[in-house]
Amino acid sequence: MDHSATTPVDPKVVEAMVPFFTEHYGNPNSLHGWGKEARSAMDRARGQVASLIGAEPKEIIFTGGGSEADNLAIKGAAWAMRDRGRHIITSAIEHHAVLDAFKWLGKNGFEVTVLPVDREGLVSPEDLKGAIRPDTTLVSIMFANNEIGTVQPIGELGGICRERGVLFHTDGVQAAGHMPLDVRSLPVDMLTMAAHKMYGPKGIGALYVRRGIKLTPLIHGGGQEFGLRSGTENVPLVVGFGMAAEMAAERLSKGEHEREAQLRDRLIEGVLSSVEDSFVTGSRTHRLPFHASFCIPRVEGEAMVLRLDFAGVAASSGSACTSGSLDPSHVLLSIGLPHELAHGSLRLTLGKDTTQEDVDHVLSVLPPIIKTLRDMSPYKKA
Amino acid sequence: MAYSEKVVQYFMNPVNVGELPDPDGVGEVGNPKCGDVMKIYLRIRDGKIEDVRFQTFGCAAAIATSSMVTEMVKGKTIDEALNVTNKDVAEALGGLPPEKVHCSLLAEQGIRAAIEDYLRRQRGESPEPTGGSCFSHHEDEEGMESRAAD
Numbered sequence: 441m442d443h444s445a446t447t448p449v450d451p452k453v454v455e456a457m458v459p460f461f462t463e464h465y466g467n468p469n470s471l472h473g474w475g476k477e478a479r480s481a482m483d484r485a486r487g488q489v490a491s492l493i494g495a496e497p498k499e500i501i502f503t504g505g506g507s508e509a510d511n512l513a514i515k516g517a518a519w520a521m522r523d524r525g526r527h528i529i530t531s532a533i534e535h536h537a538v539l540d541a542f543k544w545l546g547k548n549g550f551e552v553t554v555l556p557v558d559r560e561g562l563v564s565p566e567d568l569k570g571a572i573r574p575d576t577t578l579v580s581i582m583f584a585n586n587e588i589g590t591v592q593p594i595g596e597l598g599g600i601c602r603e604r605g606v607l608f609h610t611d612g613v614q615a616a617g618h619m620p621l622d623v624r625s626l627p628v629d630m631l632t633m634a635a636h637k638m639y640g641p642k643g644i645g646a647l648y649v650r651r652g653i654k655l656t657p658l659i660h661g662g663g664q665e666f667g668l669r670s671g672t673e674n675v676p677l678v679v680g681f682g683m684a685a686e687m688a689a690e691r692l693s694k695g696e697h698e699r700e701a702q703l704r705d706r707l708i709e710g711v712l713s714s715v716e717d718s719f720v721t722g723s724r725t726h727r728l729p730f731h732a733s734f735c736i737p738r739v740e741g742e743a744m745v746l747r748l749d750f751a752g753v754a755a756s757s758g759s760a761c762t763s764g765s766l767d768p769s770h771v772l773l774s775i776g777l778p779h780e781l782a783h784g785s786l787r788l789t790l791g792k793d794t795t796q797e798d799v800d801h802v803l804s805v806l807p808p809i810i811k812t813l814r815d816m817s818p819y820k821k822a
Numbered sequence: 823m824a825y826s827e828k829v830v831q832y833f834m835n836p837v838n839v840g841e842l843p844d845p846d847g848v849g850e851v852g853n854p855k856c857g858d859v860m861k862i863y864l865r866i867r868d869g870k871i872e873d874v875r876f877q878t879f880g881c882a883a884a885i886a887t888s889s890m891v892t893e894m895v896k897g898k899t900i901d902e903a904l905n906v907t908n909k910d911v912a913e914a915l916g917g918l919p920p921e922k923v924h925c926s927l928l929a930e931q932g933i934r935a936a937i938e939d940y941l942r943r944q945r946g947e948s949p950e951p952t953g954g955s956c957f958s959h960h961e962d963e964e965g966m967e968s969r970a971a972d
Contacts, residue, residue, distance in 0.1 A: 740857055742881035743833070746825075750834060768857070780854040816839050816885065818850065818861040818877035 441802060442754040443637075443730060443791040444586050444614060449680070450639040456683040457641065460676035468673050469664070478675045485682025489646050492685040493612075493631065494622035501647045501665045502678050506613040506634030507537035508658070509647035510580075512668065513609040513630040514541040516655035517578045518550055521607070525575030529553045531563050532774040533590075534582050538611055539770075542580070555581075560723035561590035561775050568600050578607045583615040583631070587758050587771040587787060588722030589731030591615065598627035607653065613637055613645075617688030619697050619729055629653055633685075635677070639792070640684030644677035691792060700790050701729035703799050707788060708732050710803040715810050721775065721785060730790040735777060738819045739784045739810055747813070751805040758785040825882060826916030828890075833882040836889035838896070840875045847943065849935025852928050858884040860928050862892070862936040871895050871903055876932070883922035887911050891929035900937055906930065 460481060466474030468482050486497040503509040518528055530542045532554050546552040553571045555563050563581055572579070579601050584591045594610055601608035609630040615621055616631070617638030623631060631648040635641055649655060649668070661670025691697075704727075711718055711734055721733045736744065741757025748755045758769030767773070768782035777785075788802060825833070842863035852859040858880030865873040874896050876888040891911050895903040908926035912918045918926055942948075 738879065740880050740884070743885060746830075746833065746882045779856075783854075783857040816836065816877060817879040818859055819854070819879055 441748075441788045441790065441794070441798070442756050443794075444787065444789040445756060446636050446642070447639045447791055449636075449641055450684065450687060452687065453640055453680045453683045457676045457680040460679050464675075466675075468675060469662070478673075481675060481679050482673055485678045485685075488682035488686040488689075489633070490648075492617060492621075492689045493633075493648060494624040495648050496651065498666070499623075499648055499651055501649055501668045502673065502681070503645045503647055503665075503669055504674075505643055505645040506535075506611070506632050506637075507645075509632040509634075509645045510535070510537040510609075510611055511541050512647050512655065512658050513632060513649075514538060514578065514580055515545065515658060516668070517607050517609065517630070517653070518545050519656040520654045521577040522549075525573075525577045526550045527553070527573050527576040529555060529568070529571050529576060529579045531555045531557060531581045531592075533557050533561055533585055533588075533771045534580070535586060535611055535613070538580055538582065557590075557774055559776050560726070561585055561588045561721075561771070562723060562726065563592055563597060565593060565596045565600055568597055572600070572604050572606055576604070576606050578609065580609040580611070583610045583612040583621070584619075584728045584731075585722065585771060586614050587769055587785075588733050588775065589614075589728040590722040591619075591726045591728060593726070594628065595626055598629075601629075602627045614728060614731075617685065617692070618700075620692055623648060623650070635681035635684050638684050638688045641677050641680040644674065644681045646681065696792060697729040700792075700794070703790055703794060703796060704730060704732050706796065707790070707799045707802065708734075710799070711806065714803060714807040718810075721772065721777070728789075730794075731787075732789070733785065733787045735772075735781050736784045736786055736810060737781055738817055739813045741783055741785050743813055744784075744786055744809060747809045748802075748805065751809065753788075753802050753805060756787045758782060758787070824919065825886075826918075828914070828916040829883060829886040829918065832886035832889045832915065836885055838875050838889060838892035839877070841877065842873060842875045847936040847938075847940025849932050849937070849939055851931045851935050852880070852884075854879065857881065858925065858928060860884065860888050860932040862888075862932040864936045864940055866900070866940055869899050871898055871900070874936075880925070880928075881922070883918055883925040884928060886915055887918075887925045887929040888932070890914050891933055895933055900940075903933055904937060906933060 464477050466478040468478040486500050490497045490500045542552050555567050598608045607629045612631045613634045616633040629650045634645040657668045659670045717737045745755050745757050758772045772782035845863040846866040847864040850861045861877045863875045874892045878885050878888040908930040911929045912926040
């Protein structure tokens with residue numbers, strides 16, 4: 441029930457990877473047979489990842505994960521276009537890989553605008569229109585949020601950028617492989633993916649870069665990945681990502697996202713009806729199919745997560761106590777939750793192997809946990 | 823972050839939970855904005871803590887330290903109870919992760935506040951306002967805080 445954090449590597453993915461650690465250990469940059477074998481495995485994986493999102497293989501740049509892909513997109517585009525303009529735009533609820541890259545650019549000669557979100561976590565297209573200036577070069581707004589599950593109106597936001605001649609990047613780490621997503625019909629110039637969110641290995645991600653877009657690389661060297669990411673390719677991880685992407689595409693074609701959405705709705709309805717005063721964080725309608733997130737007033741998140749863990753349910757929370765920092769998550773504060781409510785956040789995210797029995801198990805153990813913790817609390821219902 | 827077995831035990835099965843009817847002293851410390859509030863109720867007879875209960879809104883460490891401190895002061899004289907420090911509470915729990923040490927401080931202060939309330943009542947004074955500001959185990963430098971898995 442914590443698939444937003446990561447997913448288990450599918451055994452078929454492991455099976456595909458293993459030979460590239462053992463027998464096929466060639467360097468794809470070598471000219472001999474071993475090298476060619478590795479090269480053709482890379483090509484195949486690039487094709488698999490590309491077709492998951494309707495891209496051309498040449499538009500896929502493999503990176504060391506989602507955070508690196510976000511950094512490459514943002515710093516790489518901002519730097520490449522620095523003579524054209526130095527104003528860049530993002531939203532308040534981005535992942536830290538995006539927010540902190542913007543923050544860094546903001547300290548190094550760029551001007552950053554951070555767009556607010558509404559109570560559901562949605563960026564307003566009108567706000568974006570109003571924020572774009574003649575010197576704006578880049579906009580980055582995430583496809584779907586990891587904490588509250590909100591899916592942005594990416595078509596509309598990207599369309600505005602395209603109209604105004606501004607590059608548009610979206611962090612698709614939570615969305616890719618979990619909902620239909622096609623760059624042929626979306627006005628998206630760059631899109632980030634991470635293998636470990638779709639039953640692939642950790643340490644490998646990809647950036648989709650629409651043909652014709654110039655980026656400055658973060659890593660200089662031997663010119664691998666079309667000059668955008670030097671370093672000898674990690675062939676086994678690339679092969680694993682390829683297989684994971686192919687399997688994700690297969691699941692989507694069979695309607696797995698619809699199955700998950702039904703389970704999600706059963707979970708949401710069940711929690712709302714059995715836990716007094718609970719409410720959904722994020723949007724009910726613009727929502728990741730596998731994602732359920734709640735605010736449970738008068739209960740602290742870490743206490744909930746730990747008790748759920750002992751009941752066999754892995755969950756997460758954006759409370760300060762789960763992170764070791766003083767403040768609850770920036771996402772929860774950005775949608776207007778006061779601190780005391782943000783401490784009571786709970787996230788449950790489903791996966792391909794989650795069954796209705798799993799959801800019903802959560803619904804049977806959660807309400808008594810909440811009741812016990814509330815009975816312990818000095819706060820009574822107002 | 824990993825909790826000791828003792829912390830888990832006192833979090834999952836806390837003792838002395840609840841309210842005392844007609845308590846002789848009540849202390850409330852912490853702040854809901856920070857994510858932990860502890861309320862301690864005392865019954866005092868002949869200068870000794872005859873009974874003690876707690877109510878806590880907070881994380882596992884806050885609940886465990888509340889429970890542990892109530893167990894530690896029960897049966898003690900007021901002076902003995904005032905000598906129970908946050909370090910004693912943390913030690914009795916087999917240690918606390920660094921970012922949770924403030925929870926044990928809350929436990930020490932909770933007992934103190936309840937005893938002070940008792941002493942004020944003895945002197946016929948009115949109660950003082952409760953609650954306070956957030957604790958921090960370190961002043962966060964930018965980018966230094968750890969983050970929950972996304």
